[in-house]
Amino acid sequence: MQYRDNLKQKMRNIALAGALAMVLSGAAFASPQDDLRAAVEYNRPVLVQKYVAQGVDPNLNTRDGTPLLVDALKDKNVEVAEALMRAKGIDFERTNAAGENALMMAAYQGLLPIVKLMVETYDVEVNKTGWTALHYAATNGYDDIVKYLIDHAAYIDAESPNATTPLMMAAMGGHITTVKLLLDEGADMNLRNQQKMDVIDFAKRYHQDEIAAGLESRRRKLAEQGAKPAPAQTPAAPTAAVPAAQAGKSAAPDVPTPMPPAKPAAAAPRSPDTVGTPTNMLFDSNR
Missing domain, CATH: 1.25.40.20 (Ankyrin repeat-containing domain)
Incomplete structure (x- = not known):
């Protein structure tokens, strides 16, 4: 019995030594x-x-x-x-x-110092065909990054592969201050994507009732002032094809599907002077 136990122990030691050798060999050849x-x-x-x-x-x-x-x-x-x-x-x-x-x-992760470093130090281009950094910042309501990108020539009405704009993404995510910021910077609320949805349609579909009401108030005020809707601007670059992940889903707006869902609106930077402002005033246009 003792002999058998000793033999088992020796075989176990040999096996362990062999496994260790394989690990070390793999590390050596990494x-x-x-x-x-x-x-x-x-x-x-x-x-x-x-x-x-x-x-x-x-x-x-x-x-x-x-x-x-x-x-x-x-x-x-x-x-x-x-x-x-x-x-x-x-x-x-x-x-x-x-x-x-x-x-x-x-932009999606809210890393403003990194965004600044890339743009100012390494001259990274802020615009591209299809989804852009501005779309991604608007999706999560990062107002500071949205403003920074616009100030550095980001195309404000950039179109995703199915013509969804940053304004639509901000409305979908419930980021009311981001919507206001984009509108005040000149975003066109009358644009529609390939599903014929404008920003108000986005707000309603995703149950952002306060934003939908504010946008409708803004549109009524512009109509009362006799302001005609701004003509749709031509994208800076041709729109890319619909991504494979969106094939067969034309009934719904395309969103950055590889990314996780947009963060809650509370994650967005909030300007203290807009908190508690009535919706119809928040979306008033002074343009």
């Missing part, structure tokens, strides 16, 4: 590219900086095909993102499968 991917995944900015300095390509994708910079921003790993942005040859225009680039992801 490529520098895999090391960089792991550093990004596990939020290790010092290691990211080290591998990039050694010449590892910062434009690598994760195993699921997402550019490392976009992936870092999706997880709000700001220091990792900054390390990648400082890398020589970083391509800010690389996108994931959903067409989302680094600026769009930073």
